[in-house]
């Protein structure tokens with residue numbers, strides 16, 4: 001009998017992707033998998049992708065009806081989590097498991113792998129709990145093993161009191177769980193993993209990147225994206241010089257104001273460098289994204305704009321020089337694994353914290369700083385690109401990115417720290433069947 005895992009990602013692109021990467025890994029170790037989506041995401045995935053590009057015989061895709069609002073504001077997060085707790089809560093999961101088990105007499109569900117949203121910083125949550133939410137934006141060292149953090153950069157502060165309480169509860173809830181798998185690797189977070197390990201069984205198994213992407217650029221695997229991948233940009237990248245292209249993408253949820261979008265476009269233009277920019281149709285707050293008049297004509301010979309890119313393939317392309325990123329955790333892990341230095345433009349949630357790590361701890365990128373009105377001006381953008389790609393400081397960052405790329409890949413190779421953790425998990429899940 002094979003272990004049969006029910007995989008439950010949070011219904012958002014940035015959570016579905018790493019869970020699918022984990023699914024591919026588990027399938028190659030003899031698991032049978034059932035992948036649970038919300039109906040909406042399930043349909044979007046089937047519409048946007050060729051099914052056999054991500055579905056495997058041993059991965060069953062199922063879905064349940066749940067309609068969550070856009071979780072990009074504190075209110076949206078609160079409503080979304082409450083709805084999820086109702087529509088994808090324990091009673092729904094129980095029912096789903098019963099249905100699977102009734103269908104698959106021989107292959108009943110033997111383990112559940114669920115997304116634990118924001119489970120980082122358990123002790124920090126405990127410490128904060130006693131003091132309440134810090135009101136002023138001061139820099140504090142929450143754990144001896146973490147760098148000092150601006151309290152305003154903490155994810156639970158961005159999302160307010162509700163998320164703060166929720167974070168504390170989640171920290172408590174995961175304590176009895178035996179296997180807490182992290183999409184990260186020991187070599188970049190050893191002090192934090194060590195501290196957390198005193199409280200819970202933490203197992204970094206990342207970066208969760210399919211092996212095909214680590215060894216070659218030709219792969220038939222595609223992440224189950226909610227938007228249709230524009231693969232034409234890869235042909236465009238093939239025509240560009242090595243280390244020349246600025247890749248700009250803000251992930252699946254971040255939005256920019258009309259003014260900010262315009263300012264960024266002018267900054268991109270002013271760099272006079274080739275660029276690949278993901279402009280999702282909903283990238284502009286409130287309406288269909290529009291670029292400044294004449295922009296497309298002016299940059300036609302050196303720019304490529306798509307509404308959704310095959311990001312792993314893009315980042316592993318030799319023409320990419322740097323990644324202007326919102327610092328979503330997947331984007332950061334993917335950039336590290338491909339050795340691409342970053343310009344950090346966080347939008348919300350954990351992204352400010354991730355920026356601190358990218359810039360101050362791992363030294364893999366530079367921040368793009370907003371002015372007093374919260375805008376990143378075109379001059380700041382150009383300056384960031386120039387420092388990263390032309391200066392001594394930039395050279396050190398780029399060399400650091402190349403070195404960490406090797407360390408990240410070693411972590412998931414046979415005998416590497418993440419590979420060992422993953423094997424421990426697989427062995428334990430198989431052993432419990434006997």
Ligand code: UDP
Nearest residue numbers: 014017251252278308309311328329330331
């Ligand atoms: N992504 C992609 N194409 C794009 C933009 C993003 O495939 O044009 C993928 C990216 O590779 C990553 C995910 O979408 O796996 C975004 O996750 P992340 O945590 O970076 O950001 P979020 O969308 O959760 O804010």
